[in-house]
Amino acid sequence: MFIIGDKIVYPMHGAGIVEGIEEKKILGETRRYYILKVPCGDMKIMIPVDTSDDIGVRRIISEAALIDVMSTLEDVTSEMSANWNRRYRENMEKLKTGNAVEVAEVVRNLVRMDREKKLSTGEKKMLSNAKQILLSEIILVRGMGQIEANDMVDQAI
Structure with a gap:
């Protein structure tokens, strides 16, 4: 699990900083999401916490x-x-x-x-x-x- 401030990579979207972890109800289902702020293009991405490992989310490289x-x-x-x-x-x-x-x-x-x-x-x-x-x-x-x-x-x- 990642925490606020962690620098992570979401495959096919890029790297960003975890700005928050929020609970959201989407399509009738309540889940926790990482809120990822991507430095290129001033974009924010929501990544489901429970499936982040399955989709390949990882820490940035050294x-x-x-x-x-x-x-x-x-x-x-x-x-x-x-x-x-x-x-x-x-x-x-x-x-x-x-x-x-x-x-x-x-x-x-x-x-x-x-x-x-x-x-x-x-x-x-x-x-x-x-x-x-x-x-x-x-x-x-x-x-x-x-x-x-x-x-x-x-x-x-």
């Missing part, structure tokens, strides 16, 4: 683990399917894990692919989402602003 993430961004592009549909599904599976290194891999590969040949609309949207997820965690790990974090990622790739 500074040491961030070094692995940055190394992944600098690393060679991993092999991707030439088939757009298969590549999209494979990348989506990586994003769903919530693993920062896998998210960084998706960002790196899509950025480099976009440089070679323009991405489809779906992959552009996926890249934007993956980058926001990655940036939100870097912002909280390093205590930096979004522009700084974005520059750091862009320079690494």
Whole structure:
């Protein structure tokens, strides 16, 4: 269980700070929710406390683990399917894990692919989402602003 002030990651949405834990009645069911404040986009997310483990909510990575993430961004592009549909599904599976290194891999590969040949609309949207997820965690790990974090990622790739 997390407490107010904890920095956590919600897969597919990004990292944020637990601002509160509230009981809410939604669709006739009363449950406790973490209220997560995400640094990118000034968004708040409600996460059911009782299913947070099942959906992969975790604490943010350490500074040491961030070094692995940055190394992944600098690393060679991993092999991707030439088939757009298969590549999209494979990348989506990586994003769903919530693993920062896998998210960084998706960002790196899509950025480099976009440089070679323009991405489809779906992959552009996926890249934007993956980058926001990655940036939100870097912002909280390093205590930096979004522009700084974005520059750091862009320079690494």
